[in-house]
Amino acid sequence: MIADNIRSMEDRIQKACERSGRKRDDVTLICVTKTMPVEDLQQAYDAGQRSFGENRVQEINDKFPKLPDDIRWHMIGHLQTNKVKYLMDKAVMIHSVDSAHLAKAISKEAVKAGRVMDILLEVNAAGEESKFGLGYEEVLPLIREIAPLPGIHICGLMTVAPYTDDPETNRVFFKNLRKLAVDIEGQSIDNVSMTVLSMGMTGDFEVAIEEGATHIRVGTAIFGKRNYDI
């Protein structure tokens, strides 16, 4: 079933790329595996998937040693500074940076670990009260503040758009995120490149691709409904 779901995802991603004149290689599918057992992750792996997203450090820690080591783990959930250290030998990217405090903690641990961590700034694109993330106007000042930190590379923006039955209603938020990334790129700040746009989930990834997503984060369409939503 998971392999079938991945095949149909591939088909839909391909079509969205064609519609918008983009190359399939320019879009990375991140399989969001939160709450799913390692057997399911292994099935996705066997179907050719290598990028996995989790939103809790504890789950990455548990699953990491049980799965092949060429998996690229993405941290996509809200992150506490005291947990950052556990990600240094596991994650390739942290999508959910929304404060200088967190960026400093990542910088400190990355330097300690002798690596550079790719980070994205999370934007609350629809201004929802229930969501984490920065307001649009907060992004550039934060980037200017944290760009000089060692051990991190700011490589783009991430958003979790509102849950909706009509993906078209989220198009404006994806457009806005892209526009913000272009504006920031135009500032030519050292250590900042806006090459990653992490946006689009099960309900709206095709619209996100049409609006420039480079990374889509998809769980339900691949693994089925989660028992609880975290």
Ligand SMILES: *Cc1c(COP(=O)(O)O)cnc(C)c1O
């Ligand atoms: C759970 C989650 C997803 C995947 O959501 P689906 O609707 O199941 O595709 C994507 N991004 C984040 C940050 C998530 O927490």
